[in-house]
Amino acid sequence: MTTITDPKKRATIKDVARVSGTSSATVSMALRKDPRISEETRRRVETAAVEVGYVYNRSAANLRNQSSDIIGLVIGDIANPFFAQLSAGVNEVLTEAGKMLFLASYNEDPERQASLLSRLSEQSVDGILLCPAFGTDPAMVNTLQQWQIPCVQLLRTLPDSPFDYVSTDYRSGIDQICEHLIALGHRHIAFVGGDRLHSATLERHQGFIDALQRHEQDASLIFHIEPSRRSGRSFVETLRREHPEVSAAVCFNDVTAFGMMAGLRRLGLVPGRDFAITGFDNVEEAEDRIPALTTIDSHAFEMGRRAAHMLLARMEFPDQPRQQHILPAELIIRGSCGNSGALPSPELPGDRR
Amino acid sequence: MTTITDPKKRATIKDVARVSGTSSATVSMALRKDPRISEETRRRVETAAVEVGYVYNRSAANLRNQSSDIIGLVIGDIANPFFAQLSAGVNEVLTEAGKMLFLASYNEDPERQASLLSRLSEQSVDGILLCPAFGTDPAMVNTLQQWQIPCVQLLRTLPDSPFDYVSTDYRSGIDQICEHLIALGHRHIAFVGGDRLHSATLERHQGFIDALQRHEQDASLIFHIEPSRRSGRSFVETLRREHPEVSAAVCFNDVTAFGMMAGLRRLGLVPGRDFAITGFDNVEEAEDRIPALTTIDSHAFEMGRRAAHMLLARMEFPDQPRQQHILPAELIIRGSCGNSGALPSPELPGDRR
């Protein structure tokens, strides 16, 4: 019914101009509701746009505007529930702000990270949320600065980074956990998990060492296994064999703790009674495990939201002073360390019979 | 040291042309290693590009090429570990193919889905991976077709959809589960979870009804609660009160099953002994729960990979016949239904004392 030049190609503002009897400039302004265009013309343009099935071409607009309304989210692994939660928080804020999200998951490979970052700069993304890989080339910081893309860093630091930063207080979190375990009477505590020594690992180590030394305990039992369920499970045997005196394990994160709990059961030990286990993150599963896991809430979703807000602010005011926000680590005491009032309890009715 | 016109603005092929003493066309071709450009010139161009800090401008290239090397992944909720796994699979294949990934998570809101899809078309994405929301306007299918964007549908069907499709055999999965439960002697079985009646829910219902009717059992106990941990947990009480005869629950997914297991414990019941529970998905947690969860593996990661491959194929051959791939549902028998040889077992050593 309409006069589109070629049904194969998508309609442009010129087509809309032709059908509405105006010029392309008018169409451009009308569609963006520029007050300089009269109400009446605007309506005419709008109906014409619908009629020809006009679809806004952002590539063209981006080229002209030197911007894209796209944000890049650069993370280690989207399959990790922690990052997934974080992404959901980021997504919520950015959707509201009308931005699209590039998911750049580099699988903990710094080279892939580098190529993803280049790609983002080629796309003229308006901003980057970066959780840098362990092994990131320190020169990357300069490169990012040269690109002049607003950037907020997450969870892991980089040497001499000038970027805004959002994280959880890992050090204090682990410190609190250790204090809790020491108060419960544990005298031989191990730290388990964290094979990549980025800041998120080192800060945990620091918290561990601080607390143990404060109480004049041995802080040398740090084991660098991959922080996963599988590794946690198989590591238990090694730990029991080589360090039978250890009565409590501070795990890098919740999944490592779950793995260790399973490993203990396999050896006939009951976590929370025969051995204390703690986690970090407070994923959903932590609450209804048996025993429920004592852990630190790291507020992944909220952190994603914060970081996104911070990036939007940085985009608006590129020259404002560097922002930094460390979310407090919140200790959540449940049953996995025993003697805390949570064990034995109705959570384990099966054990009673 | 170099002659960039304005240090504020990023260098273009023209800058590279000037510095290398060639033309912009030569630069364009040289950088893409077009064989028409001599080896020597290419090298000259390449060093000049590095010298001026040239960054490829994809907005410009996209405009000219009418393509973007971007794929849109449209899903319900990235925080859902199932979708997170799926995304990881998609990401793996697409990264390898040099595509970027738009994460479009619509939070189970069909309107947000619609606006995300428009946005994707505006961006001229090269393809879309769509897991459609419950409540998707049936006209959306036509709209998508008009946009002429290659599209692969995931997990959920749409009426009269012409798109390629990848999913798991939900129906057969639930059917197998029911057969298993019936063989174990259960005579009053409930289906729990699935508040949105998209195909992924209806197919499960169908499997449930098929199997139960085949054995002349009552197939009417279908409860439409939100398929989450929390809902599963609180639903147990209702179920026990209103249908005390029910001895087994077929859950919509694993997390609902975990919730129900926790709910049972709270009532002093031991899942796998006093009541049978099954899940769907086989998330990591299913394996080291106590008791371990009998479930169906739905291969989320692999499904993501498949869908991505299918989309790439569709992009290459837009006119090939419609592809469809239903991954077989694989029943994994563990301890949560009792009497299956898995209970009592060394998995529950704590109970023995």
Next chain:
DNA sequence: AATCGCCGTTTAATCGTTTAAATTGGAGTT
């Protein structure tokens, strides 16, 4: 009646890359 101002619209240049077509400079043929 001439001038000014203003509103609504159009003209035309621009963003940076790609590519069909034109051009240049040799080498090879007759």
Next chain:
DNA sequence: AACTCCAATTTAAACGATTAAACGGCGATT
């Protein structure tokens, strides 16, 4: 010497939206 051919490069025209500047028309002012 005049020709063709070919390879290597350049010219110039797109792609579609944006926007500064120009324009036309009309009412108000002097």
